[in-house]
Amino acid sequence: MSTPLPRHAFAQQLHRLGLLAGDVIMVHASLKALGPVEGGAEGIVQALLDSIQPGGTLMAYVSWDRSPYEETFNGATLDAAARNAWPAFDPSDPETGTEPDYGLLNRFICRMPGVRRSPHPDANIAAIGAHAQALVGVHPLHEGYGPGSPLDRFVRMGGKVLLLGAPLDAVTVLHHAETLADIPHKRRVRYEQPVLDAEGHKVWRVAEEFDTNGILDVFAKEGAMDSVETVARAYVAEGRHREGCVGEAGCFLFDAQDIVRFGKAWLEQRFA
Template identity: 50%
Template sequence: MNLLEQLAALGVNPGDTVMTHVSLRALGPLENGPASLIKAILERIGSAGNLMAFVSWSDSPYEETLGHESVPDEIRDSWPAFDPEHAPSYPGFGAINEFIRTWPGCQRSAHPDASMAAIGPDAGWLVSPHEMGSAYGPGSPIERFLQRKGKVLSIGAGPDAVTVLHYAEAVARIPNKRRVTYSMPLLRAGKREWITASDWDSNGILDHYADPEQPDAVERITRDYLALGRHTESFIGAAPSRLIDANDIVRFGIDWLEQRHPITWHTSNWSSQ
């Protein structure tokens, strides 16, 4: 089967809104490179469908500003401002994202570190607004993706790459949720403006999941969800691939977190949306 037939067999349908997580290495050689996959997805979902990807930013100063209430002096005047139209994607989330970001008609959200890119008739609505302090939770592109009944299209990607589950982390009513403070340089009226924000810690929503040597909550939730068999599996190219109902896995993720970390009468520090 060709890519188009494989996408159909997996369950990608005309009119779908899909969010991709792709390993090009797992996918194998493509006759016309990554553009072949993007073209196939866009052809399969058709003119009414939307393609979305988590692209972030290759120059994000997240680590350099993490935990600082103000921008460190050593980077304040030297760091480039985030320009959504030209800032490169973060390569660590998949090389194909840069092809999506630069695709004709692609639109990109204004949050530098949590930047989302979308192609399709609802692209502008999906990516905007995207305010600092609302990276993945209420008011974010992820929430609108869920409202659009989106599907997660995982092509050769691992269970740790399911970005929509950060929404579950943001809204789950569990105690002791971790928050982080960081700053981003935005481009406003042609000038750089640093914005400092507080948000949920997507690298470990609880101390229990913050050890970089251990699976985080997203990976653990995804593994348990996949064991239920509520998704579809097939191959795209040479890559084992999955299609997941985004709302279903998010609901599962919220329940998973709340059942394992319930609020009790003696909880003195709990957080919710």
């Protein structure tokens, strides 16, 4: 087993990649690809925070491991017993889970002191730092990734997307580009989510948004590359990013405003 990379050395590598004090960073990470780091996942989170202080903010797309997305998708229903038994999403509870498919690092981010999670269960975003509450305090159920969402505010703040060994299909901010793209036949989905009302009681609410599993039919076919990976590959091919090695992983750093503008234009040029 290789010797864990010291946390300060990990932070230095992040600086060389392009992280600066005051940055607003959205991270997607593969712990396996990064290799051993001092302090494990918690050490990685702390090194990320060290790299953007003072004044920085760390953000991640974490979702919820109990989201009834599939069970209520586009008219599907749960029986009364299942609805009654289903837990309500509580963004203030440190034991509220995250979706494992989006990386184990998210679990540790959500347990860090001062973390804030947005009130949209399925499109859930977590943030730590100076702008955490401003980024995730409001998250409408009717548009998880579009205007008024944490992704919208992240882009407007001049955020950066950091891929630490994560694949190019993980660039969640490109779902924001999908919502902005002026193209016909974009797919919409509806589903239900159990949330807490102002009195702390569980209520079921309808969520609706553009389909992140395939914004157009061409991207929703079995085995087809989705639009996020397709656009991200095209963006990287143009060299409008920074890349380097952090730990044992090949990593990318994207300017969020630039990649969203690129993604919106790329989709409109081909499908409008």
